[in-house]
Amino acid sequence: MKTLREAVQEAEEKKVAIGHFNISNLEGLWGVFRAAQSLNVPVIIGVSEGERDFMGVRQVKALVDSIQKEYDYPIFLNADHTYSFERVKEVIDAGYDSVIFDGANISFEENVRLAKQCVDYARACGRDVLVEGELGFIGQSSKILDEIPEGVSFDDASLTSPSKAKEFIELTGIDMLAPAVGNVHGMLRGGVDPKLRIDVVKSIKEAVGVPLVLHGGSGNSEEDFKQAIANGVSIVHINTEIRVAYKKGLQLALQENPDEVAPYKFLRQAVKEVQTVAEAKLRMFNNL
Numbered sequence: 077m078k079t080l081r082e083a084v085q086e087a088e089e090k091k092v093a094i095g096h097f098n099i100s101n102l103e104g105l106w107g108v109f110r111a112a113q114s115l116n117v118p119v120i121i122g123v124s125e126g127e128r129d130f131m132g133v134r135q136v137k138a139l140v141d142s143i144q145k146e147y148d149y150p151i152f153l154n155a156d157h158t159y160s161f162e163r164v165k166e167v168i169d170a171g172y173d174s175v176i177f178d179g180a181n182i183s184f185e186e187n188v189r190l191a192k193q194c195v196d197y198a199r200a201c202g203r204d205v206l207v208e209g210e211l212g213f214i215g216q217s218s219k220i221l222d223e224i225p226e227g228v229s230f231d232d233a234s235l236t237s238p239s240k241a242k243e244f245i246e247l248t249g250i251d252m253l254a255p256a257v258g259n260v261h262g263m264l265r266g267g268v269d270p271k272l273r274i275d276v277v278k279s280i281k282e283a284v285g286v287p288l289v290l291h292g293g294s295g296n297s298e299e300d301f302k303q304a305i306a307n308g309v310s311i312v313h314i315n316t317e318i319r320v321a322y323k324k325g326l327q328l329a330l331q332e333n334p335d336e337v338a339p340y341k342f343l344r345q346a347v348k349e350v351q352t353v354a355e356a357k358l359r360m361f362n363n364l
């Protein structure tokens with residue numbers, strides 16, 4: 077079975093991106109896995125601190141492992157936005173494939189100090205765990221937005237600076253970088269987010285070399301994804317659109333069958349809607 081590091085390297089070489097989808101439960105996991113399986117592409121399951129607390133930090137790991145083994149499939153588990161060293165340590169100890177230390181909203185110096193501590197712990201753990209760092213604030217919630225979140229702006233000075241990114245990587249040794257390139261966590265009501273700054277993606281990639289991870293993918297266009305991937309993005313994160321799909325499936329099923337009380341019946345539509353969205357994104361990310 078290939079490791080996540082190998083899968084990311086392969087994506088970089090092929091100029092495609094691995095889809096990263098957040099889940100909150102087993103239905104989400106089946107929806108995402110079936111989408112990837114139908115296209116035969118690797119996939120990353122993401123769980124934020126809140127999502128993994130809900131599922132169980134070690135329980136979600138056991139579920140992803142069980143699919144990886146039973147289907148002999150490159151499905152990986154990432155601890156999404158993690159805000160302290162203690163919580164990074166927890167997921168490395170639990171066997172996750174990768175972790176994001178999110179210091180986007182703290183000072184550069186503090187971000188460097190904590191990201192480096194996470195990298196040192198990962199390197200000493202005896203497994204190959206990828207550590208991602210974040211530079212540039214893009215908001216924090218995967219939800220429907222009425223306006224761009226406070227603290228997020230798209231002027232050049234607010235986007236990630238290529239030279240700062242280079243310095244950050246040299247000081248911390250992180251494996252991958254999540255930059256601010258016009259992306260935003262969450263999705264504007266109406267489903268269309270501002271355009272990405274492909275020129276900034278390109279300059280950052282040229283400066284840093286390491287794989288770039290595009291967060292906040294909900295609401296971005298296919299054309300933007302293609303350009304971002306061609307210019308250095310190797311993983312794309314989608315959460316809000318997956319949440320919306322899940323809720324839509326659940327609402328539809330309950331409306332159509334208000335007397336149904338068997339969860340395995342009324343949750344089927346939710347799995348299906350998640351699968352449909354994940355599959356459409358995976359086609360875009362993998363040039364299929």
Ligand code: 13P
Pocket residue numbers: 098122156157217218219260261262263290291292293294295313314315316317
């Ligand atoms: P969206 O909710 O905008 O898709 O962002 C997801 C994300 O980046 C999770 O890390």
